[in-house]
Amino acid sequence: xxxxxxxxxxxxxxxxxxxxxxxxxxxxxxxxxxxxxxxxxxxxxxxxxxxxxxxxxxxxxxxxxxxxxxxxxxxxxxxxxxxxxxxxxxxxxxxxxxxxxxxxxxxxxxxxxxxxxxxxxxxxxxxxxxxxxxxxxxxxxxxxxxxxxxxxxxxxxxxxxxxxxxxxxxxxxxxxxxxxxxxxxxxxxxxxxxxxxxxxxxxxxxxxxxxxxxxxxxxxxxxxxxxxxxxxxxxxxxxxxxxxxxxxxxxxxxxxxxxxxxxxxxxxxxxxxxxxxxxxxxxxxxxxxxxxxxxxxxxxxxxxxxxxxxxxxxxxxxxxxxxxxxxxxxxxxxxxxxxxxxxxxx
Amino acid sequence: xxxxxxxxxxxxxxxxxxxxxxxxxxxxxxxxxxxxxxxxxxxxxxxxxxxxxxxxxxxxxxxxxxxxxxxxxxxxxxxxxxxxxxxxxxxxxxxxxxxxxxxxxxxxxxxxxxxxxxxxxxxxxxxxxxxxxxxxxxxxxxxxxxxxxxxxxxxxxxxxxxxxxxxxxxxxxxxxxxxxxxxxxxxxxxxxxxxxxxxxxxxxxxxxxxxxxxxxxxxxxxxxxxxxxxxxxxxxxxxxxxxxxxxxxxxxxxxxxxxxxxxxxxxxxxxxxxxxxxxxxxxxxxxxxxxxxxxxxxxxxxxxxxxxxxxxxxxxxxxxxxxxxxxxxxxxxxxxxxxxxxxxxx
Numbered sequence: 001x002x003x004x005x006x007x008x009x010x011x012x013x014x015x016x017x018x019x020x021x022x023x024x025x026x027x028x029x030x031x032x033x034x035x036x037x038x039x040x041x042x043x044x045x046x047x048x049x050x051x052x053x054x055x056x057x058x059x060x061x062x063x064x065x066x067x068x069x070x071x072x073x074x075x076x077x078x079x080x081x082x083x084x085x086x087x088x089x090x091x092x093x094x095x096x097x098x099x100x101x102x103x104x105x106x107x108x109x110x111x112x113x114x115x116x117x118x119x120x121x122x123x124x125x126x127x128x129x130x131x132x133x134x135x136x137x138x139x140x141x142x143x144x145x146x147x148x149x150x151x152x153x154x155x156x157x158x159x160x161x162x163x164x165x166x167x168x169x170x171x172x173x174x175x176x177x178x179x180x181x182x183x184x185x186x187x188x189x190x191x192x193x194x195x196x197x198x199x200x201x202x203x204x205x206x207x208x209x210x211x212x213x214x215x216x217x218x219x220x221x222x223x224x225x226x227x228x229x230x231x232x233x234x235x236x237x238x239x240x241x242x243x244x245x246x247x248x249x250x251x252x253x254x255x256x257x258x259x260x261x262x263x264x265x266x267x268x269x270x271x272x273x274x275x276x277x278x279x280x281x282x283x284x285x286x287x288x289x290x291x292x293x294x295x296x297x298x299x300x301x302x303x304x305x306x307x308x309x310x311x312x313x314x315x316x317x318x319x320x321x322x323x324x325x326x327x328x329x330x331x332x333x334x335x336x337x338x339x340x341x342x343x344x345x346x
Numbered sequence: 347x348x349x350x351x352x353x354x355x356x357x358x359x360x361x362x363x364x365x366x367x368x369x370x371x372x373x374x375x376x377x378x379x380x381x382x383x384x385x386x387x388x389x390x391x392x393x394x395x396x397x398x399x400x401x402x403x404x405x406x407x408x409x410x411x412x413x414x415x416x417x418x419x420x421x422x423x424x425x426x427x428x429x430x431x432x433x434x435x436x437x438x439x440x441x442x443x444x445x446x447x448x449x450x451x452x453x454x455x456x457x458x459x460x461x462x463x464x465x466x467x468x469x470x471x472x473x474x475x476x477x478x479x480x481x482x483x484x485x486x487x488x489x490x491x492x493x494x495x496x497x498x499x500x501x502x503x504x505x506x507x508x509x510x511x512x513x514x515x516x517x518x519x520x521x522x523x524x525x526x527x528x529x530x531x532x533x534x535x536x537x538x539x540x541x542x543x544x545x546x547x548x549x550x551x552x553x554x555x556x557x558x559x560x561x562x563x564x565x566x567x568x569x570x571x572x573x574x575x576x577x578x579x580x581x582x583x584x585x586x587x588x589x590x591x592x593x594x595x596x597x598x599x600x601x602x603x604x605x606x607x608x609x610x611x612x613x614x615x616x617x618x619x620x621x622x623x624x625x626x627x628x629x630x631x632x633x634x635x636x637x638x639x640x641x642x643x644x645x646x647x648x649x650x651x652x653x654x655x656x657x658x659x660x661x662x663x664x665x666x667x668x669x670x671x672x673x674x675x676x677x678x679x680x681x682x683x684x685x686x687x688x689x690x691x692x
Contacts (some may be wrong), residue, residue, distance in 0.1 A: 016476075030606070034608035035608075038608075054527035059638070060349050060685070064351075082576075108382075115481045125585065127578060127585065128602050142352075156589065156590055157590060158590055160589070165590055228432065230447050230448045234473060238471075239472075239511075240473045242502055243503055256474050258405075258406060268673070277397060288474070291474065292380050293592060307431070326614070327613050332639060334607060334683070335681060
């Protein structure tokens, strides 16, 4: 067993969903796109369905089909990407609910699957997905006559409560949807913390379920332990790893662990100056560049070298590791590769 | 079909292997670790075995088992990580050849699997994997009595022909191995271009097989086309994507494509200023941050918007995309996720 070990706490995901659900009067869905943020769409969706979640969100129809296979009939599975060319059979066979993003998608949907449930995605200023105000004004009466099951939009700056964009988008959303008598959704995790005005009928957390900010009280979900392959003594002046990136300033002991950027331990962790792993509660800085399959670590100060060193766990959160990789926790999670030995806990 | 489409040219991989093989008098192996650099260890190994490759290299025993299942009995499958605790059954059942990295691994191997083939990995200065000179001096006679099938080391700076480290490592390697009458290997792709002295009995290219530098004449292996979800017109001053990262300086047309950092299109591509995709031969810069599942692109200058935009292909190599992501082509390849619709070409 020389691969890294990835521990995923499904109970923590369900607890995070319940905690977020308790924060609003709205229904609480769950975003399980990108293979459940890398945690496994099937086990994550099943755990959330058992916790009471009845509305799931994925990016593309293929992901929706996988979630439907996991959870069975009943809960709604919404597709952010809408109804793309060639998607009709997937949408029909797996009872998916596309969030229609444009007039083109609306026409495609009603032609291919008349009467099949759909939602509407509106653009309120992020300019990424959804109908523009003018487009919506033109299509609105026709779309409403087809009985959309949800009208939604997405916040560009929801994780920054001070950003004036939030209020702008809220205003645009209410202008476009007030009085329509269709369930509405604007907020992902960040929006839940912006106040009741942002909750509408449904909130749809993603990163908060998986233990990431801005849900500061989230239970951690993921742990990674990397097996130590070998340990060596270095003289002062010896170099470590590719391009001789690190030079030992004094005699050192260096451990090589099994795990690298092919496991989603992003390469910049080794060069950004903030990379570390833990032996129990003791931090050990990475030295040298992260390789495809290996990371080298300064263990000079350890009295004993354990069999594994932890890169995610109680001493290093996904947000801390994201900081070391100059990114956000979302990319840490979705980058974790297929090589780990995965274990799921309830 | 709203997922990105990943095209993998197995014929190009085989051609690259043949071209590298023709450059040396040594045997040519192939590095297929990290799921064949993300291209699929099974199809890649099978294509290379059919081209004549008889020696494969993986990082961990689990990967070796997958390669053995793909190619069947016969070719040697070497494990860089050596013989780790718990690996004996995998090594035995799948006839893997661990590259022994330490005295501990040597003892573990001969105790668990006496007589089972193994190789020796030596550290010649990279300080990452392999036995140190002193360790090797102490163990050498015992190890040689067990008939190792290969003695290898790895260059830290092989992609930089001008680096003095190459000569230092070459010198250390010959000092540790001259006169031993065991096949030797020092060079991966970079080392092949350092000259005959570096070739020994076996070279073992990795990145060159997959179309990456420093093999400048490599055939490109991978292409990615991203479906266009929708296109919108922007007024000057409108913002795009998370954190309002991009502001339109003039009226623009922006396309949203299906693909994001969950597909290994590294997030920094959107903020580094060099991100682009292509419509045919016309470059289109990315605008705004890369999202988990989506990228926004300036298509103002296109007369017609195609159904897909290409982010890897004849107009953008893995090395060019790596530059836009501030990394190396290896990380581009190994980051490509599971969500693509993959197609293999011979």
